Amino acid sequence: MIEIKNVSKSYTKGKKSVDSLNLTINNGEIFGFLGPNGAGKTTTIKMITGILDADEGEILIDGYDIVKQPMEAKRIFGFVPDSPDIFLSLKAIEYLNFICDIYDIEDRENKVIELAKKFEIYDVLNNKLESFSHGMRQKVVIIGALLHNPNNWILDEPMTGLDPKSSFDLKEMMREHADEGKTVFFSTHVLEVAEKMCDRIGIISKGKLLFVGTVEEAREQFAKEGSLEKVFLEITENA
């Protein structure tokens, strides 16, 4: 469970990138975080994961405060950043084994092999990440985030660069994870994905959370006959 309470963040004086954000992502739920470019999605995700500090408010992950109890909080989420260009000089297997050491993962061999086979990169694990395409790097980072089986998945644009099969598999895994009573929080620009997968969505624009609820609730509230795309445009353009 992720609780965001009255969180604000400014990069420059007088202009809030995230403004008094209140949001709760419940256990057993896939939550899609939507918004135009520069709306505050990545800033919010960076505050949830402890990369950025909020100017105001607090963020709890399974009850642990990311600022006051950072080690406890960081152990219970898996994070996929918006760029998969991480430690490109390392081989994929070196990166994953490093992750295993950080999270003290038991039975690491089976877990790595299982996920690597699922994402179809098992055969190339012995290669440096710099030789991989964007999508393959993304797969390695996703595997690294899931290895310690965290309760909370926090994914920033996770589908970017993935091939159709891997994208499908990841979506399946997200559903299974939520069905086990755990949390999935992800940002996306692909409205069809949000529409099909998310139990609830949040739409943010210019740092303000404009809507939280199910896709059906959004349709009822904003554009009864339209697609999520129309709803999204109506909400963000009128912000």
Next chain:
Amino acid sequence: MLKRILSLTKVLIKTYIINAFSKQGFGKKKISTILLMIFAYGYLSAIAGIFSYGTINTLMNFNQQTAFISLICLINIASGLFNTVFTSANILYFSKDNEHLLPLPFQPFEIVAGKINTLLAYSYFSEMFFGLIPLIVYGYLTKASIVFYVFMILVLLIIPVVPVVLMALVMMVVMSFVNLSKHKGLFQTLGVLMVLVVSMYISMNASQSSSDPEQLLALITQIDGLAKSMYSFFPTLKFASEALINLSIVSLLLLVLISVVVYVVMIVVSNRLYFKGVLGNSTTGSYSRKKVDKKDFVKVSVAFNYVLKEFKCLIRKPVYFTQCVLPSLILPIIMTFTFSQGVGGISQLVADSSRITSLDAGGQITFSVLLLICIFMSLYTYVSITAVSRDGNSAIFMKYIPIAFYQQLVYKCVPDMLLTFVPNGMLFVIVAILIKLPVLPTAFAIIIFAIFAIGRSFFGIIIDCKNPKHNFTSEYQVVKSNFSIFYDIVYNFILMVPSVLSLIFLSDLPLMVVVSLNLLVHSAISYGLYYYIRKKDFELAQKIY
């Protein structure tokens, strides 16, 4: 064509040089950083001016002041040559911006010309201290006419062209072959080493011919002789010197002509070679299908794996290895070579050193000198000062994994601590072969240096955290356009003070007292810096996101 080259040059210079410095600063303390930069440049200019003033005055007493012109031209050509060994590889081949430039409709020579012009801009930067100021002092002292100053500006603009272009050409030839290898990273590093050896060979040959004792009895003739012996390798040196000494328009025109010819040759050659090398550099090639096995999953401590990761990321990336580690590795070789070229050569140096160590019965002087040398040798290891910046986008990784930030900073410092020992180790081996060093003072110097190295690494990473350059457009900027390096150098010089004071004021005291005082100072500083990292890690992490 010319318009496109100029446009690209403008963008590259802005990216590599101007932006790199204008983004510097510690938030609200940006003004103090700018003041510090002005102080640094003023300080270096003052040193260059004072050195020139003293040297020219001395030379004027012997009516040999024109030798100073040869010396300045020689220094600027040598500086252009050595700087370009490292920078040409990094700017032409290992730079991240190649990925953006290659798909654009540029001819190979247009990209190379743009990048060579950037390298020239770097040379002009160092010419401000090594060329402009000394020659202005020369003009002032010799009451030169306005024509001299016009020639001076033209010569300074033209003189770096040949060394910069030649080194870039050698680099292009080497890189067009090394990228054919499967282990590109390793071969690229070896390629840079090879070019370095070639450039050192040229310099050695040149100065060996000038160290003939019959030819060079005095320092003045040595300078002039060294410069003249370089004429065969760099004819521009001759014409530059003659243009300034005799205010010869013919020499100036020949200097321009040779530089233009070399530049044109570079354009022709780069059209054939550059894409071959740089495309090989960017293509991924086929994947190794070597299966993972049990040993790939061995569990080790987080600390060990973290340090190992740091080493791998540092050494496997040629742009980082050649900039952060390699200079310190070649320093012992250059030092040994330089000393061997001094008056009397290496045998005289050995005799002098042996006499000093035999007179220094207590070992205090030996201890202080060795410690000073060790601290000086660590000047060229830029591992800790760039540890966070080198990570680039990966730096945020430190913020979301469940390892305390201060612990990660300590792990990141370990390679720097260990690598500062490599050049010292090399020098100690060379010295131990030549001179019988007393065991106790040597051992104490190594121990105190180890404590210094720990503190230096902590200092470096603190500075890097306060002013990280992880949002770079080219990896090259992490070292070359990083003003933080200056803080690292200042730290080394300040920490040399206890050893210098020991040498001047404490040489009558027993060795143990001198060692204890040094131990106290270095331990207190190193522990203080560790304490700062431990207590202020939250603040240190603020600029990494």
